[in-house]
Amino acid sequence: MKSLRAVLVIFIIVYSKLSPSRSVVSRAPPPAAPAPRSTVSVEQPASASTHELQQRLHELRAARAQYGAVSVPRVELSDGARMPVLALGTANLPPELVTAVVSAAIELGYRAVDTAPVYGNEREVGRALRDKIADGTVTRSELFIISKLWSTSHRRDLVEPACRRSLEALGLDYVDLYLIHNPMSFKEGPNPIPKIANVLQYSEHDYLEAWFGIEGLVKKGLVRSAGLSNFNSVQVERVVEKGRIKPVINQVECHPYLSQLRLEEFCAARRVRLSCFGVLGSKGTPGDYTSGLAPAIDDPLVTVLAAGLGVTPAQLLISYQLRLGRTVVVKSSRASHLSQAAAATVAAPLDSATVAALSALNRNKRIFTFKGMGDTHKNYPFRIPF
Numbered sequence: 001m002k003s004l005r006a007v008l009v010i011f012i013i014v015y016s017k018l019s020p021s022r023s024v025v026s027r028a029p030p031p032a033a034p035a036p037r038s039t040v041s042v043e044q045p046a047s048a049s050t051h052e053l054q055q056r057l058h059e060l061r062a063a064r065a066q067y068g069a070v071s072v073p074r075v076e077l078s079d080g081a082r083m084p085v086l087a088l089g090t091a092n093l094p095p096e097l098v099t100a101v102v103s104a105a106i107e108l109g110y111r112a113v114d115t116a117p118v119y120g121n122e123r124e125v126g127r128a129l130r131d132k133i134a135d136g137t138v139t140r141s142e143l144f145i146i147s148k149l150w151s152t153s154h155r156r157d158l159v160e161p162a163c164r165r166s167l168e169a170l171g172l173d174y175v176d177l178y179l180i181h182n183p184m185s186f187k188e189g190p191n192p193i194p195k196i197a198n199v200l201q202y203s204e205h206d207y208l209e210a211w212f213g214i215e216g217l218v219k220k221g222l223v224r225s226a227g228l229s230n231f232n233s234v235q236v237e238r239v240v241e242k243g244r245i246k247p248v249i250n251q252v253e254c255h256p257y258l259s260q261l262r263l264e265e266f267c268a269a270r271r272v273r274l275s276c277f278g279v280l281g282s283k284g285t286p287g288d289y290t291s292g293l294a295p296a297i298d299d300p301l302v303t304v305l306a307a308g309l310g311v312t313p314a315q316l317l318i319s320y321q322l323r324l325g326r327t328v329v330v331k332s333s334r335a336s337h338l339s340q341a342a343a344a345t346v347a348a349p350l351d352s353a354t355v356a357a358l359s360a361l362n363r364n365k366r367i368f369t370f371k372g373m374g375d376t377h378k379n380y381p382f383r384i385p386f
């Protein structure tokens with residue numbers, strides 16, 4: 001044990017000189033927009049072999065028997081809603097596995113699922129929700145379903161139809177949390193990334209219009225809680241000031257390379273809680289949508305701290321965000337990984353020295369920069385420090 005600690009200390013001292021994950025690789029611009037469809041995925045998952053898919057399906061179906069279930073803790077939001085600290089992410093899941101992954105997650109104790117129309121799989125997610133309600137694993141009121149309003153529906157009269165489309169695809173009559181997916185407004189229409197001559201077309205309608213539309217959905221009972229995603233401090237403040245209903249969540253990218261401590265402090269003062277995506281570093285997200293920043297899960301310090309604590313790197317990164325008082329959205333298509341994340345929510349909290357060591361990795365670098373997806377829009381959120 002003593003020798004492990006000594007190795008750890010030496011490692012931390014030399015880490016800053018040796019870490020290979022400090023460089024940011026630049027990438028080619030994203031490809032042309034996908035063809036217009038009514039339900040689309042702007043993010044195509046990497047393909048897995050048939051044999052691998054069969055193996056994962058088998059493991060997902062046996063997940064509960066193999067790993068057991070945990071009761072994921074909840075936190076109270078400023079409107080009184082109780083949100084599970086862990087939600088299952090559903091972007092980029094292999095399409096053949098979506099229903100099995102969501103079902104397995106619910107059997108392992110997940111109660112929150114993060115969805116969006118642009119993930120292109122709301123129907124498969126909805127099928128799993130209905131199956132798990134029908135077989136008695138869970139009730140609707142125990143579930144906490146999150147969906148998001150895409151950028152082509154910010155115009156006020158388009159908000160309710162967009163929400164109703166998601167509800168219909170999910171097979172639900174309300175969502176627990178509805179977020180404005182990001183603050184940039186795109187030209188209205190069926191194409192989620194409307195381009196002419198490869199140039200993204202913007203809309204003059206503002207995210208405040210979208211917010212007022214969502215307030216109407218809360219009044220109608222289609223949405224229980226309302227929130228934001230990818231909003232910077234100025235944009236959060238504007239919604240807090242102008243809205244009659246206050247946002248309860250800002251879902252943003254968070255990991256040790258993007259600690260978000262300043263945004264968190266700003267939001268907390270306005271009773272807006274941070275919910276984190278990309279917590280593990282978004283490995284597997286197609287390169288066209290990412291900056292090329294190395295995933296935090298592969299950072300040598302993360303590896304060594306996790307080993308020292310007897311947890312996996314993924315569990316360390318999840319525990320880090322939870323210890324900061326945030327909720328997390330984590331995606332996995334494997335039973336063992338789903339189970340690891342659930343277990344991290346009931347593990348002992350990290351001590352403050354470990355939290356400080358991870359926060360010291362911050363370099364204010366993000367994976368999701370929306371390159372070619374609104375980075376020239378006047379409301380692009382990442383031009384200011386936080």
Ligand SMILES: NC(=O)c1ccc[n+]([C@@H]2O[C@H](COP(=O)([O-])OP(=O)(O)OC[C@H]3O[C@@H](n4cnc5c(N)ncnc54)[C@H](OP(=O)(O)O)[C@@H]3O)[C@@H](O)[C@H]2O)c1
Pocket residue numbers: 088089090091092114115181229230251252276277278279280281282283284285297312314315329330331332333334336337338340341368
């Ligand atoms: N609001 C937004 O704009 C926004 C943007 C991005 C993402 N999101 C949401 O956040 C979710 C998660 O984001 P993300 O997928 O970018 O990032 P992530 O959760 O940091 O990373 C997911 C990757 O980590 C791997 N992984 C999961 N558990 C693991 C474990 N225990 N050990 C090792 N690797 C593990 C997964 O692979 P396996 O499948 O092999 O486990 C997957 O490749 C999305 O699905 C989506 O719901 C929201």
